[in-house]
Amino acid sequence: MPKKRKKNRLFTGTTKKTGMPPGTPVYVGDQAGQPIQITLIDYNEQSLNEQKLTRIEDSFGLQKTPTVTWINIDGVHDVEMIEKVGRQFNLHPLTLEDIAHPGQRPKFEEYDQYLFIVVRMLQYSAEAATVNSEQVSFIVGDNFLVTFQETVGDVFEQIRQRIRNDKGRVRKMGCDFLAYALIDAIVDHYFSILELMGEKIETFEEQILSSPGESTLSAIHDMKRELLMLRKSVWPLRELLGAMQRTDSTMIKQGTRIYLRDVYDHTVQILDIIESFRDAVSGILDIYLSSLNNKMNATMKVLTIITTIFIPLSFITGVYGMNVKHFPELEWRWFYPIGFWGIIVVLVFVMLLVFRKNKWL
Numbered sequence: 171m172p173k174k175r176k177k178n179r180l181f182t183g184t185t186k187k188t189g190m191p192p193g194t195p196v197y198v199g200d201q202a203g204q205p206i207q208i209t210l211i212d213y214n215e216q217s218l219n220e221q222k223l224t225r226i227e228d229s230f231g232l233q234k235t236p237t238v239t240w241i242n243i244d245g246v247h248d249v250e251m252i253e254k255v256g257r258q259f260n261l262h263p264l265t266l267e268d269i270a271h272p273g274q275r276p277k278f279e280e281y282d283q284y285l286f287i288v289v290r291m292l293q294y295s296a297e298a299a300t301v302n303s304e305q306v307s308f309i310v311g312d313n314f315l316v317t318f319q320e321t322v323g324d325v326f327e328q329i330r331q332r333i334r335n336d337k338g339r340v341r342k343m344g345c346d347f348l349a350y351a352l353i354d355a356i357v358d359h360y361f362s363i364l365e366l367m368g369e370k371i372e373t374f375e376e377q378i379l380s381s382p383g384e385s386t387l388s389a390i391h392d393m394k395r396e397l398l399m400l401r402k403s404v405w406p407l408r409e410l411l412g413a414m415q416r417t418d419s420t421m422i423k424q425g426t427r428i429y430l431r432d433v434y435d436h437t438v439q440i441l442d443i444i445e446s447f448r449d450a451v452s453g454i455l456d457i458y459l460s461s462l463n464n465k466m467n468a469t470m471k472v473l474t475i476i477t478t479i480f481i482p483l484s485f486i487t488g489v490y491g492m493n494v495k496h497f498p499e500l501e502w503r504w505f506y507p508i509g510f511w512g513i514i515v516v517l518v519f520v521m522l523l524v525f526r527k528n529k530w531l
Contacts, residue, residue: 194263195256195270197247204321206245212237213333215341220334226251230258232314238345239314244322246270246307255316259284259309269318272305276406278413285310285421287349287410290403291325291356292363301363301396303403306356308349310421315345317352325359326352346426350433353411357436360404364443367393371450378457387458393451401444408437475530479521483514 210229212219214237223229232239246252249270256266265286268274279286287308292301306324309316329351332338340351370393377386411434415427422430490497490510499505 195249195252195266197249197270198273204245204247206243206248206251207322208244209242211240211242211330211333213240213341214238215336218334218336218341220330226254236313238348240345240348241314241316242319242326243317244319244324246272246318246320252318255309259311259314259316261309262286265309269307272320274305274307276403276410278410278417280417280419283311285349285417285419287353287414289353289356289407289410291319292360292400292403293323293325294363294366300392301399303399306352308352310345310349312421313345315348325355329355343426344423346422347429350426350429354429354433354436357407357433357440360400360440361436363400364440364447367396367447371447371454374451374454375457378454378461387455390451390455390458394448394455397444397448397451401441401448404437404440404444408434408441411437471530475525479518482517482521486510486513486517 208223208226208229210219210221210223210232212232212235217237226241226243229239229241243251243255246269252266252269255261256263260283262281265279265281268286268288274288276289277287285308287310289306289308291304291306293304294301304320307318309318329340329348332340332351340348370389374386374390374393411430414422415430415434499509502509
């Protein structure tokens with residue numbers, strides 16, 4: 171499902187929280203009018219229960235069963251609902267605050283009864299031709315996983331299909347592996363975003379060499395902002411995955427850590443691609459500025475040649491425009507059509523030959 175376009179802010183303000191004590195959940199995003207959707211997937215190797223809920227209370231109690239319970243909540247502007255989840259799963263007030271504040275940096279935090287993970291999910295909007303960034307928060311317990319998203323729509327549909335069709339290891343593993351699979355889906359989608367950016371960069375190079383314009387310059391600046399946003403999302407994600415591999419928490423099994431190492435390698439690869447794209451965009455911008463300078467130099471060259479040609483012509487017309495009574499050559503009948511214009515034509519021709527010989531033309 172397509173998402174509503176959001177502004178890709180490099181910084182999300184916290185003016186709504188000014189003066190409030192730490193741990194106070196206050197929504198500071200711009201999706202307050204979006205609908206809230208709650209989905210539940212409860213499974214083990216033999217059974218699967220998937221349904222959409224109208225009340226978050228309908229999912230409470232399932233975390234005490236031996237099955238794996240995944241509760242996904244689309245919409246974090248309902249602070250009251252977040253507080254209900256916090257009371258049910260015994261979440262720290264600072265965790266609730268970070269969930270309601272969608273401008274968090276990707277991070278990994280350990281608590282006694284759960285793990286708190288924040289990542290950035292990126293999606294490309296074909297309609298707006300831009301990349302949208304969204305915060306996804308994970309609450310990982312022994313046998314439950316609660317995910318919070320800002321709006322409806324994500325990149326997790328393949329994971330849901332694997333759970334429904336009992337493909338892969340998801341149905342055989344615990345919540346830690348499910349959290350890994352969701353993070354891996356987000357990271358894999360980064361490659362799709364980078365592929366689209368690579369195609370746009372190639373298009374920019376062609377436009378710069380053929381017909382550069384202000385629209386191209388604006389698109390290049392938008393690309394630089396998107397690459398910066400992507401770098402801000404991936405760089406701390408690498409630290410997050412490293413911390414998850416090194417943690418002593420028993421909630422992340424040894425078998426899952428091997429897969430986390432693979433995702434870590436992907437983030438390093440993504441960072442390398444981002445840096446190469448940033449260099450390419452900077453090079454395109456330099457080419458654009460050089461192209462403008464070359465056009466300006468060519469224009470000034472033509473104007474200079476025209477001015478140089480007209481300087482001696484202006485001198486001649488100035489001489490014969492003086493109010494002098496006796497000009498001997500003026501008595502010649504053919505002076506104007508032959509003498510005057512002949513001098514001008516010859517002078518222009520000689521100057522053009524000089525310019526051509528010196529390769530100024």
